[in-house]
Amino acid sequence: MAAKTPTIARIWRGRTLPENADAYERYNYEAGIKPLIDKALGVQTFREDTPTYAEFMTISYWENVEAMAAFTGGDPKSIHHLDRDKEFLIELPAGVQVLSIRSSHGTLGPQEGGEGRDA
Template identity: 70%
Template sequence: MDGKPTIARIWRGRTRRDIADAYQDYLHEAGIKPLMEKALGVQNFREDRATESEFVTISYWESVEAMARFTGGDPRKIHHLPRDAEFLVELPESVQVLTILTSHGRTR
């Protein structure tokens, strides 16, 4: 993948703190690994709070059309993983799709 990222797709989900480690492992296997094969780049974040943990995944794409080829449909529509309902406090209703205006520095 030699293209330049012009689009960032941001997904957020929250889980109970006591099952956050299990969800992190599941999310990596079922969600992150497939993204790593298709997206130009992927970042996954976790914030632990007193009773819950929030996960944020940002994937980088050449275009909205490239995202659509990966999702097989509308890339702005949420695509839940098979076990998300088991882990997440609530199922996210949307993702955020942003145009990248400026990018500077190293992120690794």
């Protein structure tokens, strides 16, 4: 069976206070990312640390809007807040961004576990 090609990217963003960033990153991986890995064609997580906040971004890749909608329970732009998001996040995100993938070049990839890609 041929590998499925992603045509849709779903982007979620959230911000925490710097002192909560490490704990939120662990929680988000266990409660949010692990279940997503089993459903999406691919998942990437990003983190930017600043003096006043840490921003997290998750990009998940989907074969089509219907596959993404099946995961979200209907509306592909609907957001499912994790149980402890109110505790960690500065504000709850109102939605996600859904983009059509127009082109992709090269290989993606840090390995699982937060390690950077070898040079």
